[in-house]
Amino acid sequence: MAARRAGATAPVDTTTEAGVPARTPNAGVMVEFERPEPGLLVLTLARPEARNSLSMSMLAALQGAIDTISADAGVRAVVIAARGTAFCAGHDLRELTEHRSDPDGGRGFTERLMRECSTFMQSLLRCPKPVIAAVEGVATAAGCQLVATCDLAVASETARFATPGVNIGLFCSTPMVALSRNVPRKRAMEMLLLGEMLPAAEAAAYGLVNRVVPAGAALDAALGLARTVASKPPVTLAMGKEAFYRQAEMSLADAYDYAAGVMVENMMHAESREGIGAFLQKRPPDWNKR
Numbered sequence: 001m002a003a004r005r006a007g008a009t010a011p012v013d014t015t016t017e018a019g020v021p022a023r024t025p026n027a028g029v030m031v032e033f034e035r036p037e038p039g040l041l042v043l044t045l046a047r048p049e050a051r052n053s054l055s056m057s058m059l060a061a062l063q064g065a066i067d068t069i070s071a072d073a074g075v076r077a078v079v080i081a082a083r084g085t086a087f088c089a090g091h092d093l094r095e096l097t098e099h100r101s102d103p104d105g106g107r108g109f110t111e112r113l114m115r116e117c118s119t120f121m122q123s124l125l126r127c128p129k130p131v132i133a134a135v136e137g138v139a140t141a142a143g144c145q146l147v148a149t150c151d152l153a154v155a156s157e158t159a160r161f162a163t164p165g166v167n168i169g170l171f172c173s174t175p176m177v178a179l180s181r182n183v184p185r186k187r188a189m190e191m192l193l194l195g196e197m198l199p200a201a202e203a204a205a206y207g208l209v210n211r212v213v214p215a216g217a218a219l220d221a222a223l224g225l226a227r228t229v230a231s232k233p234p235v236t237l238a239m240g241k242e243a244f245y246r247q248a249e250m251s252l253a254d255a256y257d258y259a260a261g262v263m264v265e266n267m268m269h270a271e272s273r274e275g276i277g278a279f280l281q282k283r284p285p286d287w288n289k290r
Contacts (some may be wrong), residue, residue: 233285
């Protein structure tokens, strides 16, 4: 299965035979792809020597990947996993520090990096396929932001989460955006102000992750969720995901008006005709039927 090095758009292989894994575990590739079975795609952060930190090159590779995945009709659900002992340690502090020697002190580079990261996180929300994080190890700062941005998240019992920027004089302001939209306000502020590591069980209690599983089992559990999601009607899923995030930013009245319109459009689609018909006729639905 083909892959490009970080910074270039990494193509998603659509030619793999059903049930045969397609992988790209090549040296120098920051993002790897695997299709464990039809409809499912595992996107693996493969920069373990840097704790999978989100360098500019890593963000470019991830952006290219999610853009390609979003347009791939063969992908029904996405799992984001990672190699090494850390899921993602946030931004690459060495890279940021190197740019302090730029004529502007690194302001321009930092602005570009924050913009690219914000664009990527929003692309995950706009991706019509559900995205599930499979977390082993630590997810800190922008890595915690990545987990919060995914639609669902599974963590191993040894995983830990933090927004520790306050400890080094750089408040986790952009991770705060995703965090504050996924956990209660007081819990988010506790994480942001204290900068302490949060065990997986507490992360689940906060609502940051959906499920906690034994160490080493996060990927399998995430694939189980992805398999269930992939069995659902794809257009309905895409409509529902988009509607969920859009209505969450609206007033209550506007959200109901908008959601009612979405339901009307969904009702007019062939998937609802097939699904409701199958339910009434007491038969399994055929989502390929038009």
